[in-house]
Amino acid sequence: xxxxxxxxxxxGKTLALWSQAALSSPQALIFITAVYLAGGMLAMVxxxxxxxxxxxxxxxxxxGAILMIWLALVQVLxxxxxxxxxxxxxxxxxxxxxxxxSALAELSGTVLIQVPGFQQDYGLFGHFLGGTxxxxxxxxxxxxxxxxxRRAGFLGRETWWQWLTVAxxxxxxxxxxxGVVKAVLGGKRPGVWEMLGWPVDPLLCILLAQAFLLRNSxxxxxxxxxxxxxxxxxxxxxxxxxxxxxxxxxxxxxxQWPWNSVVWYLWIPASCAFAVAPAYQLDAIQRATAAAPxx
Amino acid sequence: xxxxxxxxxxxxxxxxxxxxxEARTAQPGQTPADIKLRVAGEVGPFLGDHAxxxxxxTVSPGGDNLLSSVEPVLALFLGSRAAARLIxxxxxRAIMNV
Numbered sequence: 001x002x003x004x005x006x007x008x009x010x011x012g013k014t015l016a017l018w019s020q021a022a023l024s025s026p027q028a029l030i031f032i033t034a035v036y037l038a039g040g041m042l043a044m045v046x047x048x049x050x051x052x053x054x055x056x057x058x059x060x061x062x063x064g065a066i067l068m069i070w071l072a073l074v075q076v077l078x079x080x081x082x083x084x085x086x087x088x089x090x091x092x093x094x095x096x097x098x099x100x101x102s103a104l105a106e107l108s109g110t111v112l113i114q115v116p117g118f119q120q121d122y123g124l125f126g127h128f129l130g131g132t133x134x135x136x137x138x139x140x141x142x143x144x145x146x147x148x149x150r151r152a153g154f155l156g157r158e159t160w161w162q163w164l165t166v167a168x169x170x171x172x173x174x175x176x177x178x179g180v181v182k183a184v185l186g187g188k189r190p191g192v193w194e195m196l197g198w199p200v201d202p203l204l205c206i207l208l209a210q211a212f213l214l215r216n217s218x219x220x221x222x223x224x225x226x227x228x229x230x231x232x233x234x235x236x237x238x239x240x241x242x243x244x245x246x247x248x249x250x251x252x253x254x255x256q257w258p259w260n261s262v263v264w265y266l267w268i269p270a271s272c273a274f275a276v277a278p279a280y281q282l283d284a285i286q287r288a289t290a291a292a293p294x295x
Numbered sequence: 296x297x298x299x300x301x302x303x304x305x306x307x308x309x310x311x312x313x314x315x316x317e318a319r320t321a322q323p324g325q326t327p328a329d330i331k332l333r334v335a336g337e338v339g340p341f342l343g344d345h346a347x348x349x350x351x352x353t354v355s356p357g358g359d360n361l362l363s364s365v366e367p368v369l370a371l372f373l374g375s376r377a378a379a380r381l382i383x384x385x386x387x388r389a390i391m392n393v
Binding site for chain 2: 085086087090091092148151152153154218220221222223224225226227284285287288289291
Protein backbone atom coordinates (compact mmCIF):
# COMPACT_ATOMS: atom_id res chain seq x y z
CA UNK A 1 0.00 0.00 0.00
CA UNK A 2 2.76 2.43 1.03
CA UNK A 3 4.81 1.52 -2.11
CA UNK A 4 1.76 2.28 -4.23
CA UNK A 5 1.28 5.67 -2.53
CA UNK A 6 4.92 6.90 -2.49
CA UNK A 7 5.61 7.33 -6.26
CA UNK A 8 2.42 9.35 -6.76
CA UNK A 9 3.41 11.60 -3.81
CA UNK A 10 6.82 12.20 -5.37
CA UNK A 11 5.29 12.89 -8.79
CA GLY A 12 2.68 15.17 -7.21
CA LYS A 13 5.34 17.13 -5.33
CA THR A 14 7.53 17.37 -8.45
CA LEU A 15 4.57 18.54 -10.51
CA ALA A 16 3.64 21.13 -7.88
CA LEU A 17 7.21 22.46 -7.75
CA TRP A 18 7.50 22.46 -11.54
CA SER A 19 4.20 24.23 -12.04
CA GLN A 20 5.06 26.73 -9.31
CA ALA A 21 8.39 27.45 -10.98
CA ALA A 22 6.83 27.57 -14.46
CA LEU A 23 4.03 29.90 -13.46
CA SER A 24 6.32 32.31 -11.64
CA SER A 25 8.68 32.41 -14.61
CA PRO A 26 8.35 35.65 -16.59
CA GLN A 27 9.05 33.75 -19.80
CA ALA A 28 6.23 31.27 -19.13
CA LEU A 29 3.77 34.09 -18.45
CA ILE A 30 4.75 35.90 -21.64
CA PHE A 31 4.54 32.68 -23.66
CA ILE A 32 1.08 31.79 -22.35
CA THR A 33 -0.16 35.33 -23.05
CA ALA A 34 1.33 35.22 -26.55
CA VAL A 35 -0.49 31.94 -27.26
CA TYR A 36 -3.77 33.47 -26.09
CA LEU A 37 -3.19 36.60 -28.16
CA ALA A 38 -2.50 34.45 -31.20
CA GLY A 39 -5.86 32.77 -30.58
CA GLY A 40 -7.45 36.19 -30.27
CA MET A 41 -5.90 37.28 -33.56
CA LEU A 42 -7.31 34.15 -35.21
CA ALA A 43 -10.74 35.10 -33.85
CA MET A 44 -10.31 38.55 -35.40
CA VAL A 45 -9.31 37.05 -38.75
CA UNK A 46 -12.36 34.77 -38.59
CA UNK A 47 -14.54 37.83 -37.98
CA UNK A 48 -12.99 39.76 -40.88
CA UNK A 49 -13.37 36.80 -43.23
CA UNK A 50 -16.87 35.73 -42.20
CA UNK A 51 -18.25 39.10 -41.16
CA UNK A 52 -19.55 37.49 -37.95
CA UNK A 53 -18.49 39.43 -34.84
CA UNK A 54 -19.40 36.48 -32.60
CA UNK A 55 -15.90 35.07 -33.12
CA UNK A 56 -14.37 37.99 -31.21
CA UNK A 57 -17.21 38.13 -28.69
CA UNK A 58 -16.82 34.45 -27.86
CA UNK A 59 -13.06 34.81 -27.48
CA UNK A 60 -13.38 37.60 -24.91
CA UNK A 61 -16.42 36.17 -23.15
CA UNK A 62 -14.73 32.94 -22.02
CA UNK A 63 -11.07 32.31 -22.97
CA GLY A 64 -10.15 35.99 -22.72
CA ALA A 65 -11.95 36.37 -19.40
CA ILE A 66 -10.22 33.28 -17.98
CA LEU A 67 -6.81 34.64 -19.03
CA MET A 68 -7.47 38.07 -17.50
CA ILE A 69 -8.58 36.55 -14.19
CA TRP A 70 -5.65 34.12 -14.16
CA LEU A 71 -3.09 36.88 -14.90
CA ALA A 72 -4.62 39.04 -12.17
CA LEU A 73 -4.41 36.12 -9.72
CA VAL A 74 -0.77 35.46 -10.65
CA GLN A 75 -0.02 39.15 -10.14
CA VAL A 76 -1.53 39.05 -6.64
CA LEU A 77 0.33 35.89 -5.61
CA UNK A 78 3.72 36.95 -6.98
CA UNK A 79 3.43 40.53 -5.65
CA UNK A 80 2.65 39.14 -2.20
CA UNK A 81 5.73 36.88 -2.42
CA UNK A 82 7.91 39.85 -3.35
CA UNK A 83 6.39 41.90 -0.54
CA UNK A 84 7.17 39.16 2.01
CA UNK A 85 10.84 39.34 1.00
CA UNK A 86 11.29 42.77 2.61
CA UNK A 87 11.29 43.58 6.29
CA UNK A 88 8.88 46.26 7.49
CA UNK A 89 11.65 48.82 7.94
CA UNK A 90 12.72 48.59 4.29
CA UNK A 91 11.26 51.16 1.85
CA UNK A 92 10.46 48.53 -0.80
CA UNK A 93 8.21 46.80 1.77
CA UNK A 94 5.69 49.64 1.51
CA UNK A 95 6.06 49.84 -2.27
CA UNK A 96 5.26 46.16 -2.77
CA UNK A 97 2.56 46.14 -0.09
CA UNK A 98 0.69 48.82 -2.05
CA UNK A 99 1.40 47.12 -5.39
CA UNK A 100 0.03 43.86 -3.94
CA UNK A 101 -3.07 45.66 -2.69
CA SER A 102 -3.49 47.23 -6.13
CA ALA A 103 -3.21 43.75 -7.69
CA LEU A 104 -5.88 42.45 -5.30
CA ALA A 105 -8.19 45.32 -6.24
CA GLU A 106 -7.64 44.50 -9.90
CA LEU A 107 -8.33 40.79 -9.35
CA SER A 108 -11.53 41.52 -7.44
CA GLY A 109 -12.65 44.04 -10.04
CA THR A 110 -11.87 41.68 -12.91
CA VAL A 111 -13.85 38.84 -11.32
CA LEU A 112 -16.87 41.06 -10.69
CA ILE A 113 -16.78 42.45 -14.24
CA GLN A 114 -15.95 39.27 -16.16
CA VAL A 115 -17.91 36.56 -14.33
CA PRO A 116 -21.52 36.58 -15.61
CA GLY A 117 -23.05 35.75 -12.23
CA PHE A 118 -21.56 38.89 -10.64
CA GLN A 119 -21.69 41.33 -13.53
CA GLN A 120 -25.27 42.49 -13.18
CA ASP A 121 -25.28 43.25 -9.45
CA TYR A 122 -21.65 44.05 -8.81
CA GLY A 123 -20.30 45.28 -12.14
CA LEU A 124 -20.19 48.95 -11.09
CA PHE A 125 -18.43 48.04 -7.83
CA GLY A 126 -16.02 45.98 -9.94
CA HIS A 127 -15.25 49.03 -12.09
CA PHE A 128 -14.49 51.04 -8.95
CA LEU A 129 -12.17 48.31 -7.61
CA GLY A 130 -10.39 47.84 -10.94
CA GLY A 131 -10.29 51.56 -11.64
CA THR A 132 -10.01 54.20 -8.93
CA UNK A 133 -8.93 51.91 -6.10
CA UNK A 134 -6.48 49.92 -8.18
CA UNK A 135 -4.84 52.97 -9.77
CA UNK A 136 -4.74 54.90 -6.49
CA UNK A 137 -2.93 52.06 -4.71
CA UNK A 138 -0.59 51.54 -7.67
CA UNK A 139 0.30 55.25 -7.80
CA UNK A 140 1.07 55.18 -4.07
CA UNK A 141 3.23 52.07 -4.49
CA UNK A 142 5.16 53.51 -7.43
CA UNK A 143 5.83 56.70 -5.46
CA UNK A 144 7.64 54.60 -2.82
CA UNK A 145 9.55 52.74 -5.54
CA UNK A 146 10.66 56.04 -7.09
CA UNK A 147 11.71 57.12 -3.59
CA UNK A 148 14.05 54.12 -3.49
CA UNK A 149 15.59 55.13 -6.81
CA ARG A 150 16.05 58.67 -5.46
CA ARG A 151 17.64 57.35 -2.26
CA ALA A 152 20.00 55.17 -4.31
CA GLY A 153 20.93 58.24 -6.36
CA PHE A 154 19.59 56.94 -9.66
CA LEU A 155 16.25 58.69 -10.11
CA GLY A 156 15.81 59.48 -13.79
CA ARG A 157 14.52 62.72 -15.28
CA GLU A 158 11.74 63.19 -17.76
CA THR A 159 12.62 64.34 -21.27
CA TRP A 160 10.87 67.22 -22.98
CA TRP A 161 8.59 64.97 -25.03
CA GLN A 162 7.61 63.02 -21.92
CA TRP A 163 6.71 66.27 -20.16
CA LEU A 164 4.69 67.19 -23.23
CA THR A 165 2.81 63.86 -23.16
CA VAL A 166 2.05 64.18 -19.44
CA ALA A 167 0.95 67.80 -19.97
CA UNK A 168 -1.40 66.70 -22.78
CA UNK A 169 -2.87 63.97 -20.57
CA UNK A 170 -3.25 66.45 -17.69
CA UNK A 171 -4.94 68.99 -19.98
CA UNK A 172 -7.42 66.32 -21.06
CA UNK A 173 -8.11 65.33 -17.45
CA UNK A 174 -8.70 69.01 -16.55
CA UNK A 175 -11.06 69.36 -19.51
CA UNK A 176 -12.97 66.32 -18.26
CA UNK A 177 -13.22 67.82 -14.77
CA UNK A 178 -14.46 71.09 -16.27
CA GLY A 179 -17.09 69.16 -18.23
CA VAL A 180 -18.25 67.39 -15.08
CA VAL A 181 -18.45 70.63 -13.10
CA LYS A 182 -20.44 72.23 -15.92
CA ALA A 183 -22.84 69.27 -16.04
CA VAL A 184 -23.35 69.27 -12.27
CA LEU A 185 -23.95 73.01 -12.24
CA GLY A 186 -26.37 72.48 -15.11
CA GLY A 187 -28.45 70.19 -12.93
CA LYS A 188 -27.03 66.75 -13.56
CA ARG A 189 -27.10 64.49 -10.48
CA PRO A 190 -24.36 61.87 -10.91
CA GLY A 191 -24.69 58.55 -9.13
CA VAL A 192 -22.28 57.36 -6.44
CA TRP A 193 -20.47 54.93 -8.74
CA GLU A 194 -20.07 57.60 -11.41
CA MET A 195 -18.50 59.98 -8.86
CA LEU A 196 -16.19 57.22 -7.60
CA GLY A 197 -14.96 56.83 -11.18
CA TRP A 198 -13.98 60.51 -11.55
CA PRO A 199 -10.44 60.15 -10.09
CA VAL A 200 -9.45 57.59 -12.76
CA ASP A 201 -8.24 60.08 -15.40
CA PRO A 202 -6.19 62.22 -12.96
CA LEU A 203 -4.72 59.04 -11.47
CA LEU A 204 -3.76 57.84 -14.95
CA CYS A 205 -1.91 61.16 -15.49
CA ILE A 206 0.05 60.57 -12.30
CA LEU A 207 0.78 56.98 -13.32
CA LEU A 208 1.97 58.15 -16.74
CA ALA A 209 4.46 60.56 -15.16
CA GLN A 210 5.61 57.83 -12.74
CA ALA A 211 5.97 55.26 -15.53
CA PHE A 212 8.21 57.65 -17.49
CA LEU A 213 10.33 58.30 -14.37
CA LEU A 214 10.62 54.59 -13.60
CA ARG A 215 11.61 53.77 -17.14
CA ASN A 216 14.21 56.55 -17.17
CA SER A 217 15.56 55.48 -13.77
CA UNK A 218 16.01 51.89 -14.97
CA UNK A 219 17.81 53.14 -18.09
CA UNK A 220 19.96 55.38 -15.91
CA UNK A 221 21.11 52.40 -13.85
CA UNK A 222 21.82 50.35 -16.93
CA UNK A 223 18.98 47.81 -17.11
CA UNK A 224 20.09 45.08 -14.73
CA UNK A 225 17.93 42.26 -13.40
CA UNK A 226 16.60 44.61 -10.71
CA UNK A 227 15.21 47.00 -13.33
CA UNK A 228 13.29 44.49 -15.44
CA UNK A 229 10.32 44.31 -13.09
CA UNK A 230 10.00 48.11 -13.01
CA UNK A 231 10.27 48.28 -16.80
CA UNK A 232 7.44 45.74 -17.05
CA UNK A 233 5.30 47.82 -14.65
CA UNK A 234 5.96 50.92 -16.75
CA UNK A 235 4.98 49.02 -19.89
CA UNK A 236 1.76 47.91 -18.17
CA UNK A 237 0.89 51.52 -17.34
CA UNK A 238 1.60 52.67 -20.93
CA UNK A 239 -0.63 49.90 -22.31
CA UNK A 240 -3.45 50.80 -19.92
CA UNK A 241 -3.24 54.41 -21.01
CA UNK A 242 -3.34 53.37 -24.65
CA UNK A 243 -6.42 51.25 -23.90
CA UNK A 244 -7.97 54.22 -22.11
CA UNK A 245 -7.42 56.40 -25.16
CA UNK A 246 -9.23 53.76 -27.20
CA UNK A 247 -12.10 53.67 -24.71
CA UNK A 248 -12.40 57.45 -24.84
CA UNK A 249 -12.34 57.36 -28.66
CA UNK A 250 -15.26 54.92 -28.42
CA UNK A 251 -17.11 57.11 -25.90
CA UNK A 252 -16.77 60.17 -28.13
CA UNK A 253 -17.91 58.28 -31.21
CA UNK A 254 -14.58 58.07 -33.03
CA UNK A 255 -14.43 54.28 -32.71
CA GLN A 256 -17.61 52.35 -33.23
CA TRP A 257 -18.72 48.75 -32.93
CA PRO A 258 -17.33 46.36 -34.04
CA TRP A 259 -13.99 48.17 -34.53
CA ASN A 260 -13.84 49.25 -30.90
CA SER A 261 -13.26 45.57 -30.00
CA VAL A 262 -9.70 46.01 -31.29
CA VAL A 263 -9.05 48.06 -28.12
CA TRP A 264 -10.04 45.04 -25.98
CA TYR A 265 -6.89 43.26 -27.16
CA LEU A 266 -4.73 45.87 -25.42
CA TRP A 267 -5.94 44.75 -21.99
CA ILE A 268 -4.32 41.33 -22.48
CA PRO A 269 -0.67 42.43 -22.82
CA ALA A 270 -1.35 45.08 -20.14
CA SER A 271 -2.43 42.37 -17.68
CA CYS A 272 0.55 40.26 -18.70
CA ALA A 273 2.94 43.16 -18.02
CA PHE A 274 1.53 43.61 -14.51
CA ALA A 275 1.88 39.88 -13.80
CA VAL A 276 5.38 39.71 -15.23
CA ALA A 277 6.64 42.66 -13.13
CA PRO A 278 6.67 40.82 -9.77
CA ALA A 279 7.89 37.67 -11.56
CA TYR A 280 11.00 39.57 -12.71
CA GLN A 281 11.51 41.03 -9.23
CA LEU A 282 11.27 37.56 -7.69
CA ASP A 283 13.71 36.28 -10.28
CA ALA A 284 16.28 38.93 -9.27
CA ILE A 285 15.81 38.12 -5.58
CA GLN A 286 16.10 34.39 -6.19
CA ARG A 287 19.26 34.86 -8.27
CA ALA A 288 20.80 36.85 -5.40
CA THR A 289 19.77 34.23 -2.86
CA ALA A 290 20.92 31.32 -5.01
CA ALA A 291 24.33 32.98 -5.47
CA ALA A 292 25.08 32.47 -1.76
CA PRO A 293 28.16 30.30 -1.14
CA UNK A 294 27.46 26.69 -0.31
CA UNK A 295 29.06 25.61 3.00
CA UNK B 296 54.39 27.54 31.11
CA UNK B 297 51.62 25.78 29.14
CA UNK B 298 49.71 29.11 28.93
CA UNK B 299 52.78 30.88 27.58
CA UNK B 300 53.31 28.13 24.99
CA UNK B 301 49.61 28.43 23.90
CA UNK B 302 49.87 32.23 23.60
CA UNK B 303 53.00 31.79 21.51
CA UNK B 304 51.30 29.34 19.10
CA UNK B 305 48.23 31.62 18.76
CA UNK B 306 50.51 34.55 17.98
CA UNK B 307 52.36 32.45 15.43
CA UNK B 308 49.08 31.55 13.71
CA UNK B 309 47.96 35.20 13.62
CA UNK B 310 51.29 36.35 12.21
CA UNK B 311 51.24 33.53 9.66
CA UNK B 312 47.71 34.54 8.57
CA UNK B 313 48.79 38.17 8.18
CA UNK B 314 51.80 37.14 6.10
CA UNK B 315 49.54 34.97 3.91
CA UNK B 316 47.10 37.86 3.41
CA GLU B 317 49.89 40.25 2.47
CA ALA B 318 51.36 37.69 0.10
CA ARG B 319 47.94 37.19 -1.57
CA THR B 320 47.53 40.93 -2.06
CA ALA B 321 50.89 41.12 -3.71
CA GLN B 322 49.99 38.35 -6.19
CA PRO B 323 48.72 39.22 -9.66
CA GLY B 324 44.94 39.24 -9.80
CA GLN B 325 44.57 40.29 -6.18
CA THR B 326 45.19 44.02 -6.44
CA PRO B 327 42.34 46.34 -5.43
CA ALA B 328 41.72 47.11 -9.11
CA ASP B 329 41.39 43.39 -9.93
CA ILE B 330 39.04 42.89 -7.02
CA LYS B 331 36.89 45.83 -8.10
CA LEU B 332 36.68 44.34 -11.58
CA ARG B 333 35.54 40.99 -10.24
CA VAL B 334 33.02 42.62 -7.92
CA ALA B 335 31.66 44.57 -10.89
CA GLY B 336 31.26 41.28 -12.73
CA GLU B 337 29.23 39.80 -9.87
CA VAL B 338 26.93 42.72 -9.05
CA GLY B 339 26.74 44.29 -12.53
CA PRO B 340 24.02 41.93 -13.81
CA PHE B 341 21.84 42.91 -10.85
CA LEU B 342 22.34 46.67 -10.73
CA GLY B 343 23.14 47.43 -14.34
CA ASP B 344 26.47 48.53 -15.82
CA HIS B 345 26.14 52.24 -15.27
CA ALA B 346 25.00 51.95 -11.65
CA UNK B 347 27.84 49.51 -10.92
CA UNK B 348 30.47 51.80 -12.42
CA UNK B 349 29.04 54.80 -10.58
CA UNK B 350 29.12 53.00 -7.21
CA UNK B 351 32.59 51.53 -7.72
CA UNK B 352 33.96 54.95 -8.72
CA THR B 353 33.28 56.09 -5.14
CA VAL B 354 35.40 53.25 -3.68
CA SER B 355 38.79 54.29 -2.27
CA PRO B 356 41.95 53.15 -4.12
CA GLY B 357 42.68 50.63 -1.41
CA GLY B 358 39.18 49.20 -1.64
CA ASP B 359 38.44 49.75 2.07
CA ASN B 360 34.82 50.81 1.52
CA LEU B 361 34.06 48.43 -1.36
CA LEU B 362 31.43 46.29 0.32
CA SER B 363 29.96 49.15 2.34
CA SER B 364 29.39 51.04 -0.93
CA VAL B 365 27.78 48.16 -2.80
CA GLU B 366 25.68 46.36 -0.19
CA PRO B 367 23.37 49.26 0.83
CA VAL B 368 22.30 49.85 -2.78
CA LEU B 369 21.65 46.14 -3.32
CA ALA B 370 19.70 46.03 -0.06
CA LEU B 371 17.48 48.92 -1.13
CA PHE B 372 16.28 47.03 -4.20
CA LEU B 373 16.59 43.34 -3.26
CA GLY B 374 15.99 43.52 0.48
CA SER B 375 18.68 43.14 3.13
CA ARG B 376 18.36 39.35 3.31
CA ALA B 377 18.95 38.73 -0.41
CA ALA B 378 21.61 41.46 -0.55
CA ALA B 379 23.52 39.89 2.36
CA ARG B 380 23.57 36.50 0.64
CA LEU B 381 24.74 38.05 -2.59
CA ILE B 382 27.51 39.91 -0.77
CA UNK B 383 28.59 36.63 0.86
CA UNK B 384 28.93 35.22 -2.63
CA UNK B 385 30.81 38.31 -3.82
CA UNK B 386 33.26 38.04 -0.93
CA UNK B 387 33.93 34.40 -1.66
CA ARG B 388 34.17 34.60 -5.43
CA ALA B 389 35.44 38.10 -6.17
CA ILE B 390 37.47 39.04 -3.09
CA MET B 391 38.75 35.77 -1.66
CA ASN B 392 38.92 34.46 -5.23
CA VAL B 393 37.84 30.96 -4.17
